Amino acid sequence: MKKYLNNWTLATRLSIAFSLISCIVFLSVGLLSYHNMQKMLAEQRDQNLAARIERIEVFLKDQESFQILVQHPNLYENMVGKEDNLLILKNNNNTLIDINPLKVSIPDMDETKSIMFVDNKPKLSTTRLAYKTVIFKNQHYQLIAGKQLDETQSTLNQYLWKLIFYSLLGIVMASLLGRWIGLYLLKSLNNLIEQANKIQGTQLQQRFETKSTTVEVEKLRSAMNSMLEKIQINYDQLARFSEDIAHELRTPLNNLMGQTQIVLMHSRPQQELEQLLYSHLEEYERLSKMIDNMLFIARSENGNFIIKKEEVDLYRTILELVDYFEFLAEDKKMSFVLKLDKNVRTHGNIDLLKRALSNLLINAIDYGTEKQNIVISTKLDVNDVYIEILTNGVHIEEQHLNYLFERFYQIDFSRHAKAKTGGLGLAIVKSIMVLHDGEATVRNTYEGVVFCLKLKII
Incomplete structure (x- = not known):
């Protein structure tokens, strides 16, 4: 079943979902309307019965009218006009008026000064009864009015069939409308799919041009x-x-x-x-x-590559590297100028950080001019430290700066140094900085080119 459902389009799923929602809404509204209609008819029926009791009570207050009504009960029966109506007037055990065409059985009723309502049977009742005890000339009279439930039930049945018809009509119309809306809203998505199918592996320069209002x-x-x-x-x-x-x-x-x-x-x-x-x-x-x-x-470049990190004293690490490369600088009559903060520490892999700094120092020595200084400085920020290596007298054309950290990227005059780094020295520096959540940049200054490493301090 699940496999079959997976073959349905999004428009079909939206249509089915919209149809199910419509079914739930219409059925809920229909049931609520039916319940309210049933309640309203019951209240209206009870009000009619109460009005009938009140009318007879008016006759009882007039002795002459009362005598006429008792002597000629058919007059009221003619006034009622329907066989499903019921009217009974009792005085103790004597029945003065007995209008009961359908011979409905009357349950025992207690005396009450207010109008009360009861069904003729606890289950499967057929008649709704209203009753009240009226005192006239020290005589207790019990008035009982009744009405068959068939008429109310017939009205409810007609209303129910109308509800079912209009609910089904609404569900069908909502489903069709939902289908049309789904196709309309997904039209742009289908266009996007068609464009995606046209893009080949050798046509990556293509873009999705069709804009959507969605x-x-x-x-x-x-x-x-x-x-x-x-x-x-x-x-x-x-x-x-x-x-x-x-x-x-x-x-x-x-x-x-x-x-x-x-x-x-x-x-x-x-x-x-x-x-x-x-x-x-x-x-x-x-x-x-x-x-x-x-x-x-x-x-x-693999996100799962994990390095071992520890606390690194940058001041001591830079001094060790300067001592190591000093003889290479002396061969070109170059010297190191240090402007370092002594209490600078970071959290990282000391071997990788030494490798990154070594590549930059080799780069500075190889590309620097004779009798020029290589200035190594550290600058502190709120949470970062910037290690800058300035090669005096060397400038790199601006169009090359954004590509220096790419693999095998070489400027023409630097090709003689490939034997030392294989054209990957600066790319390795960038990778090491990425592993340390740092950054490697390069820029030209008035004195020369500056390579900068950004690291977090602790």
């Missing part, structure tokens, strides 16, 4: 367009990444194949073969490092 469908259209934009961006990045990695892997492989082919053309001395092996080893190390970096980036 707010929810319009939000869905905007969300799907936004999703397509993200997919296109990721698709373009993947395509560019595939091209870049093919290029990066092809270069060392071509070097290995070319050198090996040349050596195999003639016999070579052992020393030359050893040099070839050392050259091959360098290429292997470059390939291995590139693959490790790519695997790290791939893992870091």
Whole structure:
């Protein structure tokens, strides 16, 4: 059954739901109306009986009229006019007036000065009775008026059939109207589905153009367009990444194949073969490092990748890295200038943070000019610390700044440094910052280019 229901369209489900709601509403209104009609007819019947009792009571107050009524009861019977009406007047055990064409059995009734109502039988009653005790000239008279229930029941039955007819008519009309409204409201959604079916994997630049007057469908259209934009961006990045990695892997492989082919053309001395092996080893190390970096980036982009974090003293960590890279800076006659806050701590993985800072320091040394300073500073905010590495005398064209942290993105003059980072150094920095809920940015200043890492402080 559930499988069968899953094949129904949304318009069909809405129509059925609207029909069921209409059934519940119309049936509830019908039952309530029937109940109110039944109550209203019962009240009207009791009021008529009470009025009849009051009219006879008026006759009793006039002795002459009373005598005429007692002597000629058929006069009142003619006035009543219907066989289903009943009127009985008793004085003790004497029945003065007995108008009871249908011979309805009368139950025992107590004396009462107010008008009381009772059915002739506890179950399956046929007549409604009203009675009252009237005192006239110290005589106690009991008035009983009655009316058959058939007329009321007939009226209720007619009313019930009308209710059923109009309720069914209303349900049918509401169901048809619900079907039409469902198709109208879902028309824009169906158009959206048709457009989605036309979009192919090679046509991600297409967008959903047809706008809808339905707010929810319009939000869905905007969300799907936004999703397509993200997919296109990721698709373009993947395509560019595939091209870049093919290029990066092809270069060392071509070097290995070319050198090996040349050596195999003639016999070579052992020393030359050893040099070839050392050259091959360098290429292997470059390939291995590139693959490790790519695997790290791939893992870091996985939302389930968890790193071990601890309290990290940034001041001490930066000093250790500066001591390590100082000899490399001296080879280019460069020096480090430190402007650090001593009591700065963050919560993170110390090895990954060292790797990110190392990549930036290597970047600054490789691309910096001789006899210029590399300024490392920390700036505190309310909840964050900014680690800035300024390379004096170096500026990067603005069109490159937004792409520097992408994989294998290289500026022309920086291609000589690929052997150290494989074109993934800054991409690794960005991935490490993402794992630490931080941010990596770059900007040009008057003094030079500044790479900045943003981290949470504790």
